Amino acid sequence: MVLARFRRAVEGHRVRVRENNPDQRHRDFEFNLRELAGSMGDFGTLLPLAIGYIAVCGLDPAGLFIWMGLVNIATGVIYRLPMPVEPKKVIAVAAISQRWSPSLVYASGLGLGITWFVLTLSGLMRHIVRWTPMFVARGIQLALGITLAWQGLKLMRPDPLLGLVAIVIVFLLRKSRYAPATIVLMLLGVGIIGWRGQLGQSLELTISLPPLTLPRLDDVWQAMLLAGFAQIPLSITNAVIATAALIRDYFPGKPVKEERLMLNMGFMNVIPAFFGGMPMCHGAGGLAGQYYFGARTGGANIIEGLIEISLGLFLGKSIGNLLTAFPMPLVGAMMLLVGIELGRVVLKLKGWGLRVAVFTAAFSVVANMAVGFGAGLAVAYLVRALKHRRLLPCACSKS
DSSP states (O other): OHHHHHHHHHHHHHHHHHHHOGGGGSOSOOOSHHHHHHHTTTHHHHHHHHHHIIIIIOOOHHHHHHHHHHHHHHHHHHHSSOOOOEEOHHHHHHHHHHTOOHHHHHHHHHHHHHHHHHHHHTTHHHHHHHHSOHHHHHHHHHHHHHHHHHHHHHHHTTOHHHHHHHHHHHHHHTTOSSSOHHHHHHHHHHHHHHHTTOHHHHOOOOOOOOOOOOOOHHHHHHHIIIIIHHHHHHIIIIIIIIHHHHHHHHOTTSOOOHHHHHHHHHHHHHTGGGTTOOOEEOOHHHHHHHHHTTOOSTHHHHHHHHHHHHHHHHSTTTHHHHHHHSOHHHHHHHHHHHHHHHHGGGGGOOHHHHHHHHHHHHHHHHTOHHHHHHHHHHHHHHHHHHHHTTSSOOOBOOO
Protein backbone atom coordinates (compact mmCIF):
# COMPACT_ATOMS: atom_id res chain seq x y z
CA MET A 1 0.00 0.00 0.00
CA VAL A 2 2.70 2.48 1.04
CA LEU A 3 4.86 1.47 -1.94
CA ALA A 4 1.94 1.95 -4.34
CA ARG A 5 1.26 5.44 -2.96
CA PHE A 6 4.94 6.30 -3.27
CA ARG A 7 4.97 5.18 -6.92
CA ARG A 8 1.86 7.25 -7.68
CA ALA A 9 3.42 10.29 -6.00
CA VAL A 10 6.63 9.91 -8.02
CA GLU A 11 4.70 9.51 -11.27
CA GLY A 12 2.55 12.53 -10.41
CA HIS A 13 5.69 14.58 -9.79
CA ARG A 14 7.12 13.52 -13.17
CA VAL A 15 3.90 14.52 -14.92
CA ARG A 16 3.93 17.94 -13.22
CA VAL A 17 7.59 18.46 -14.22
CA ARG A 18 6.78 17.64 -17.85
CA GLU A 19 3.78 19.95 -17.82
CA ASN A 20 5.68 22.86 -16.26
CA ASN A 21 8.76 22.47 -18.45
CA PRO A 22 7.90 22.28 -22.17
CA ASP A 23 11.24 20.70 -23.03
CA GLN A 24 10.50 17.73 -20.75
CA ARG A 25 7.52 16.84 -22.95
CA HIS A 26 9.87 16.01 -25.81
CA ARG A 27 11.33 12.54 -26.14
CA ASP A 28 15.07 12.06 -26.49
CA PHE A 29 14.67 11.57 -30.24
CA GLU A 30 12.01 12.95 -32.55
CA PHE A 31 12.09 12.88 -36.35
CA ASN A 32 9.69 15.38 -37.86
CA LEU A 33 9.64 18.60 -39.87
CA ARG A 34 10.36 20.71 -36.80
CA GLU A 35 13.53 18.74 -36.02
CA LEU A 36 14.50 18.86 -39.71
CA ALA A 37 14.08 22.64 -39.69
CA GLY A 38 16.10 22.95 -36.49
CA SER A 39 18.87 20.79 -37.91
CA MET A 40 19.44 23.47 -40.55
CA GLY A 41 19.48 26.28 -38.00
CA ASP A 42 23.28 26.41 -37.82
CA PHE A 43 23.81 26.34 -41.60
CA GLY A 44 24.38 30.09 -41.42
CA THR A 45 27.81 29.54 -39.85
CA LEU A 46 28.56 26.27 -41.64
CA LEU A 47 27.96 27.11 -45.31
CA PRO A 48 30.24 30.17 -45.77
CA LEU A 49 33.20 28.49 -44.04
CA ALA A 50 32.65 25.18 -45.83
CA ILE A 51 32.69 27.03 -49.16
CA GLY A 52 35.99 28.69 -48.22
CA TYR A 53 37.58 25.44 -47.08
CA ILE A 54 36.65 23.68 -50.32
CA ALA A 55 37.13 26.49 -52.85
CA VAL A 56 40.21 28.19 -51.36
CA CYS A 57 42.07 25.57 -49.31
CA GLY A 58 41.19 22.60 -51.51
CA LEU A 59 39.76 20.37 -48.78
CA ASP A 60 38.13 17.18 -49.99
CA PRO A 61 34.33 17.77 -49.85
CA ALA A 62 33.61 14.11 -49.13
CA GLY A 63 35.88 14.04 -46.09
CA LEU A 64 34.58 17.39 -44.81
CA PHE A 65 30.87 16.55 -45.01
CA ILE A 66 30.95 12.82 -44.23
CA TRP A 67 32.96 13.32 -41.05
CA MET A 68 30.85 16.26 -39.98
CA GLY A 69 27.80 14.06 -40.50
CA LEU A 70 29.27 11.19 -38.48
CA VAL A 71 30.16 13.53 -35.61
CA ASN A 72 26.65 15.02 -35.67
CA ILE A 73 25.05 11.59 -35.45
CA ALA A 74 27.37 10.53 -32.62
CA THR A 75 26.69 13.67 -30.56
CA GLY A 76 22.95 13.38 -31.13
CA VAL A 77 22.95 9.78 -29.89
CA ILE A 78 25.21 10.52 -26.90
CA TYR A 79 23.62 13.74 -25.62
CA ARG A 80 20.03 13.19 -26.83
CA LEU A 81 19.53 16.90 -27.41
CA PRO A 82 20.54 19.40 -30.11
CA MET A 83 24.32 19.68 -29.92
CA PRO A 84 25.86 21.94 -32.59
CA VAL A 85 28.88 20.77 -34.57
CA GLU A 86 30.50 23.57 -36.54
CA PRO A 87 33.87 24.68 -37.95
CA LYS A 88 36.44 26.19 -35.60
CA LYS A 89 36.17 29.84 -36.59
CA VAL A 90 39.69 31.13 -35.86
CA ILE A 91 41.24 28.20 -37.72
CA ALA A 92 38.78 28.55 -40.62
CA VAL A 93 39.29 32.29 -41.04
CA ALA A 94 43.09 31.98 -40.85
CA ALA A 95 43.18 29.00 -43.20
CA ILE A 96 40.96 30.64 -45.82
CA SER A 97 42.57 34.08 -45.66
CA GLN A 98 46.12 32.64 -45.74
CA ARG A 99 45.27 29.87 -48.25
CA TRP A 100 46.49 26.98 -46.13
CA SER A 101 47.20 23.63 -47.73
CA PRO A 102 44.80 20.78 -46.81
CA SER A 103 47.56 19.05 -44.81
CA LEU A 104 47.94 22.14 -42.61
CA VAL A 105 44.18 22.26 -41.94
CA TYR A 106 44.09 18.59 -40.94
CA ALA A 107 47.16 19.08 -38.73
CA SER A 108 45.46 21.95 -36.88
CA GLY A 109 42.58 19.63 -35.98
CA LEU A 110 44.99 17.04 -34.61
CA GLY A 111 46.91 19.61 -32.56
CA LEU A 112 43.78 21.12 -31.03
CA GLY A 113 42.24 17.72 -30.37
CA ILE A 114 45.30 16.72 -28.36
CA THR A 115 45.09 20.06 -26.52
CA TRP A 116 41.47 19.37 -25.49
CA PHE A 117 42.45 15.94 -24.16
CA VAL A 118 45.27 17.45 -22.08
CA LEU A 119 43.08 20.22 -20.63
CA THR A 120 40.31 17.78 -19.71
CA LEU A 121 42.31 14.84 -18.37
CA SER A 122 44.66 17.09 -16.37
CA GLY A 123 41.72 18.77 -14.61
CA LEU A 124 42.67 22.25 -15.84
CA MET A 125 39.33 22.71 -17.60
CA ARG A 126 37.46 22.13 -14.35
CA HIS A 127 39.44 24.93 -12.68
CA ILE A 128 38.87 27.31 -15.62
CA VAL A 129 35.12 26.73 -15.40
CA ARG A 130 35.13 27.29 -11.63
CA TRP A 131 37.03 30.56 -12.03
CA THR A 132 34.65 31.92 -14.67
CA PRO A 133 31.61 33.88 -13.35
CA MET A 134 28.41 33.22 -15.25
CA PHE A 135 27.97 36.85 -16.32
CA VAL A 136 31.37 36.71 -18.09
CA ALA A 137 30.06 33.73 -20.07
CA ARG A 138 26.92 35.75 -20.85
CA GLY A 139 29.16 38.54 -22.15
CA ILE A 140 30.83 36.08 -24.52
CA GLN A 141 27.38 34.98 -25.71
CA LEU A 142 26.40 38.61 -26.32
CA ALA A 143 29.62 39.21 -28.28
CA LEU A 144 28.97 36.15 -30.40
CA GLY A 145 25.40 37.31 -31.02
CA ILE A 146 26.62 40.74 -32.17
CA THR A 147 29.24 39.12 -34.42
CA LEU A 148 26.71 36.73 -35.99
CA ALA A 149 24.22 39.54 -36.59
CA TRP A 150 26.89 41.74 -38.19
CA GLN A 151 28.12 38.92 -40.45
CA GLY A 152 24.51 38.23 -41.39
CA LEU A 153 24.01 41.86 -42.44
CA LYS A 154 27.16 41.66 -44.56
CA LEU A 155 25.88 38.54 -46.33
CA MET A 156 22.54 40.29 -46.98
CA ARG A 157 24.21 43.36 -48.51
CA PRO A 158 24.38 42.10 -52.16
CA ASP A 159 20.59 41.62 -52.25
CA PRO A 160 18.88 43.29 -49.24
CA LEU A 161 15.41 42.66 -50.67
CA LEU A 162 15.97 38.90 -50.77
CA GLY A 163 17.31 39.07 -47.21
CA LEU A 164 14.21 40.99 -46.10
CA VAL A 165 11.97 38.39 -47.75
CA ALA A 166 13.86 35.69 -45.83
CA ILE A 167 13.33 37.53 -42.53
CA VAL A 168 9.59 37.78 -43.22
CA ILE A 169 9.48 34.05 -44.03
CA VAL A 170 11.22 33.26 -40.74
CA PHE A 171 8.80 35.36 -38.70
CA LEU A 172 5.78 33.84 -40.43
CA LEU A 173 6.87 30.19 -40.50
CA ARG A 174 9.42 29.68 -37.72
CA LYS A 175 6.94 27.73 -35.57
CA SER A 176 5.00 26.13 -38.42
CA ARG A 177 4.64 22.36 -38.14
CA TYR A 178 3.98 21.86 -41.84
CA ALA A 179 6.27 24.41 -43.56
CA PRO A 180 9.12 25.33 -41.17
CA ALA A 181 11.09 28.42 -42.11
CA THR A 182 14.51 26.87 -42.73
CA ILE A 183 13.08 24.20 -45.03
CA VAL A 184 11.23 26.87 -47.01
CA LEU A 185 14.43 28.97 -47.22
CA MET A 186 16.51 26.01 -48.41
CA LEU A 187 13.93 25.14 -51.07
CA LEU A 188 13.77 28.80 -52.09
CA GLY A 189 17.56 28.85 -52.43
CA VAL A 190 17.58 25.72 -54.60
CA GLY A 191 14.76 27.22 -56.67
CA ILE A 192 16.78 30.40 -57.24
CA ILE A 193 19.79 28.31 -58.31
CA GLY A 194 17.57 26.49 -60.80
CA TRP A 195 15.98 29.72 -62.05
CA ARG A 196 19.45 31.12 -62.73
CA GLY A 197 20.27 28.02 -64.75
CA GLN A 198 23.05 26.93 -62.40
CA LEU A 199 21.52 23.76 -60.99
CA GLY A 200 22.18 21.51 -63.97
CA GLN A 201 25.70 22.87 -64.36
CA SER A 202 26.56 22.22 -60.70
CA LEU A 203 24.94 18.82 -60.15
CA GLU A 204 26.99 15.65 -60.61
CA LEU A 205 26.00 12.44 -58.84
CA THR A 206 28.97 10.22 -57.96
CA ILE A 207 30.05 8.17 -54.97
CA SER A 208 32.97 9.69 -53.05
CA LEU A 209 34.72 8.44 -49.91
CA PRO A 210 36.86 10.37 -47.41
CA PRO A 211 40.59 10.38 -48.18
CA LEU A 212 43.27 8.96 -45.90
CA THR A 213 45.31 11.87 -44.51
CA LEU A 214 48.40 11.61 -42.29
CA PRO A 215 49.20 14.94 -40.58
CA ARG A 216 52.91 15.60 -40.04
CA LEU A 217 54.26 16.77 -36.68
CA ASP A 218 55.92 19.85 -38.19
CA ASP A 219 52.57 20.81 -39.77
CA VAL A 220 50.87 20.40 -36.38
CA TRP A 221 53.30 22.83 -34.73
CA GLN A 222 53.09 25.32 -37.62
CA ALA A 223 49.28 25.27 -37.57
CA MET A 224 49.24 25.82 -33.80
CA LEU A 225 51.56 28.81 -34.18
CA LEU A 226 49.54 30.31 -37.06
CA ALA A 227 46.10 30.02 -35.45
CA GLY A 228 45.79 27.07 -33.08
CA PHE A 229 46.90 28.84 -29.91
CA ALA A 230 44.56 31.75 -30.73
CA GLN A 231 41.69 29.24 -31.13
CA ILE A 232 42.09 27.81 -27.62
CA PRO A 233 40.54 30.67 -25.56
CA LEU A 234 37.71 31.09 -28.09
CA SER A 235 36.81 27.40 -27.86
CA ILE A 236 37.00 27.43 -24.06
CA THR A 237 34.65 30.43 -23.86
CA ASN A 238 32.22 29.87 -26.74
CA ALA A 239 32.33 26.14 -27.48
CA VAL A 240 32.49 25.00 -23.86
CA ILE A 241 31.50 27.55 -21.18
CA ALA A 242 28.90 29.50 -23.19
CA THR A 243 27.45 26.36 -24.79
CA ALA A 244 27.06 24.61 -21.43
CA ALA A 245 25.37 27.73 -20.03
CA LEU A 246 22.94 27.87 -22.96
CA ILE A 247 22.13 24.17 -22.59
CA ARG A 248 21.18 24.82 -18.95
CA ASP A 249 18.90 27.65 -20.14
CA TYR A 250 17.21 25.66 -22.91
CA PHE A 251 17.22 22.19 -21.31
CA PRO A 252 17.40 22.58 -17.52
CA GLY A 253 16.66 18.89 -17.08
CA LYS A 254 19.61 17.82 -19.26
CA PRO A 255 22.71 19.77 -18.19
CA VAL A 256 26.02 18.86 -19.82
CA LYS A 257 29.29 19.38 -17.94
CA GLU A 258 31.94 21.57 -19.54
CA GLU A 259 34.62 18.88 -19.20
CA ARG A 260 32.45 16.46 -21.15
CA LEU A 261 32.03 18.95 -24.00
CA MET A 262 35.79 19.48 -24.20
CA LEU A 263 36.55 15.75 -24.09
CA ASN A 264 34.07 15.26 -26.91
CA MET A 265 35.84 17.97 -28.93
CA GLY A 266 39.07 16.05 -28.48
CA PHE A 267 37.62 12.95 -30.13
CA MET A 268 35.86 14.91 -32.90
CA ASN A 269 39.13 16.54 -33.96
CA VAL A 270 41.78 13.85 -33.51
CA ILE A 271 40.02 11.05 -35.43
CA PRO A 272 38.72 13.07 -38.46
CA ALA A 273 42.20 14.62 -38.90
CA PHE A 274 43.32 11.28 -40.38
CA PHE A 275 40.37 11.01 -42.79
CA GLY A 276 39.93 14.44 -44.36
CA GLY A 277 37.76 16.05 -41.68
CA MET A 278 37.99 19.75 -40.85
CA PRO A 279 38.62 21.07 -37.31
CA MET A 280 35.26 21.08 -35.49
CA CYS A 281 33.82 22.35 -32.22
CA HIS A 282 30.55 23.02 -30.45
CA GLY A 283 29.22 26.57 -30.17
CA ALA A 284 26.58 28.67 -28.46
CA GLY A 285 25.68 30.32 -31.77
CA GLY A 286 24.98 27.00 -33.45
CA LEU A 287 22.87 25.82 -30.51
CA ALA A 288 20.90 29.08 -30.51
CA GLY A 289 20.30 28.66 -34.25
CA GLN A 290 19.10 25.09 -33.94
CA TYR A 291 16.82 25.88 -31.00
CA TYR A 292 15.47 29.07 -32.61
CA PHE A 293 14.35 27.14 -35.69
CA GLY A 294 12.77 24.23 -33.81
CA ALA A 295 15.33 21.62 -32.70
CA ARG A 296 14.45 20.07 -29.33
CA THR A 297 15.91 16.54 -29.38
CA GLY A 298 18.92 14.54 -30.50
CA GLY A 299 16.94 13.73 -33.63
CA ALA A 300 17.97 17.10 -35.09
CA ASN A 301 21.64 16.11 -34.97
CA ILE A 302 20.94 12.72 -36.50
CA ILE A 303 18.94 14.31 -39.33
CA GLU A 304 21.66 16.88 -39.99
CA GLY A 305 24.28 14.13 -39.94
CA LEU A 306 22.39 12.06 -42.51
CA ILE A 307 22.02 15.13 -44.76
CA GLU A 308 25.75 15.89 -44.55
CA ILE A 309 26.79 12.28 -45.16
CA SER A 310 24.52 12.17 -48.21
CA LEU A 311 26.00 15.42 -49.55
CA GLY A 312 29.56 14.19 -49.11
CA LEU A 313 28.90 10.67 -50.34
CA PHE A 314 26.82 11.40 -53.44
CA LEU A 315 27.58 15.05 -54.29
CA GLY A 316 31.24 15.20 -53.28
CA LYS A 317 32.31 16.25 -56.77
CA SER A 318 29.76 19.05 -57.10
CA ILE A 319 28.91 20.24 -53.58
CA GLY A 320 31.46 23.06 -53.79
CA ASN A 321 29.77 24.50 -56.89
CA LEU A 322 26.31 24.09 -55.35
CA LEU A 323 27.29 25.91 -52.16
CA THR A 324 28.94 28.72 -54.12
CA ALA A 325 25.76 29.18 -56.16
CA PHE A 326 23.47 29.25 -53.10
CA PRO A 327 22.01 32.75 -52.42
CA MET A 328 23.94 34.01 -49.40
CA PRO A 329 21.33 36.68 -48.42
CA LEU A 330 19.10 33.80 -47.29
CA VAL A 331 21.89 32.51 -45.06
CA GLY A 332 22.60 36.05 -43.85
CA ALA A 333 19.01 36.55 -42.73
CA MET A 334 19.20 33.38 -40.64
CA MET A 335 22.47 34.52 -39.05
CA LEU A 336 21.03 37.97 -38.26
CA LEU A 337 18.01 36.59 -36.41
CA VAL A 338 20.03 33.93 -34.57
CA GLY A 339 22.52 36.60 -33.49
CA ILE A 340 19.74 38.76 -32.06
CA GLU A 341 18.26 35.76 -30.23
CA LEU A 342 21.65 34.80 -28.78
CA GLY A 343 22.34 38.35 -27.60
CA ARG A 344 19.10 38.44 -25.63
CA VAL A 345 20.63 36.27 -22.88
CA VAL A 346 21.96 39.40 -21.15
CA LEU A 347 18.39 40.56 -20.49
CA LYS A 348 18.38 38.15 -17.53
CA LEU A 349 21.20 40.08 -15.85
CA LYS A 350 20.96 43.11 -13.58
CA GLY A 351 23.29 45.50 -11.82
CA TRP A 352 27.01 44.79 -11.91
CA GLY A 353 26.46 41.43 -13.59
CA LEU A 354 24.94 43.21 -16.59
CA ARG A 355 27.70 45.83 -16.65
CA VAL A 356 30.47 43.23 -16.58
CA ALA A 357 28.74 41.21 -19.32
CA VAL A 358 28.45 44.28 -21.57
CA PHE A 359 32.08 45.20 -20.83
CA THR A 360 33.17 41.65 -21.74
CA ALA A 361 31.15 41.74 -24.96
CA ALA A 362 32.54 45.14 -25.95
CA PHE A 363 36.15 44.02 -25.54
CA SER A 364 35.39 40.77 -27.37
CA VAL A 365 33.90 42.57 -30.37
CA VAL A 366 36.55 45.29 -30.57
CA ALA A 367 39.55 42.97 -30.04
CA ASN A 368 38.71 39.26 -29.93
CA MET A 369 37.01 36.83 -27.56
CA ALA A 370 40.26 35.82 -25.88
CA VAL A 371 41.00 39.43 -24.93
CA GLY A 372 37.37 40.01 -23.95
CA PHE A 373 37.37 36.90 -21.77
CA GLY A 374 40.52 38.00 -19.95
CA ALA A 375 39.28 41.57 -19.51
CA GLY A 376 35.90 40.35 -18.29
CA LEU A 377 37.52 38.05 -15.73
CA ALA A 378 39.72 40.88 -14.46
CA VAL A 379 36.79 43.27 -14.03
CA ALA A 380 34.60 40.55 -12.47
CA TYR A 381 37.19 39.80 -9.79
CA LEU A 382 37.83 43.51 -9.24
CA VAL A 383 34.09 44.05 -8.68
CA ARG A 384 34.02 41.06 -6.32
CA ALA A 385 36.93 42.48 -4.30
CA LEU A 386 35.33 45.93 -4.07
CA LYS A 387 32.00 44.43 -3.00
CA HIS A 388 33.79 42.36 -0.37
CA ARG A 389 35.22 45.59 1.03
CA ARG A 390 31.74 47.16 0.82
CA LEU A 391 32.94 49.75 -1.70
CA LEU A 392 30.26 48.75 -4.24
CA PRO A 393 26.55 47.90 -3.91
CA CYS A 394 25.72 44.19 -4.19
CA ALA A 395 22.97 44.51 -6.82
CA CYS A 396 24.24 41.76 -9.09
CA SER A 397 22.20 39.03 -10.78
CA LYS A 398 22.85 35.43 -9.87
CA SER A 399 22.54 34.37 -13.49
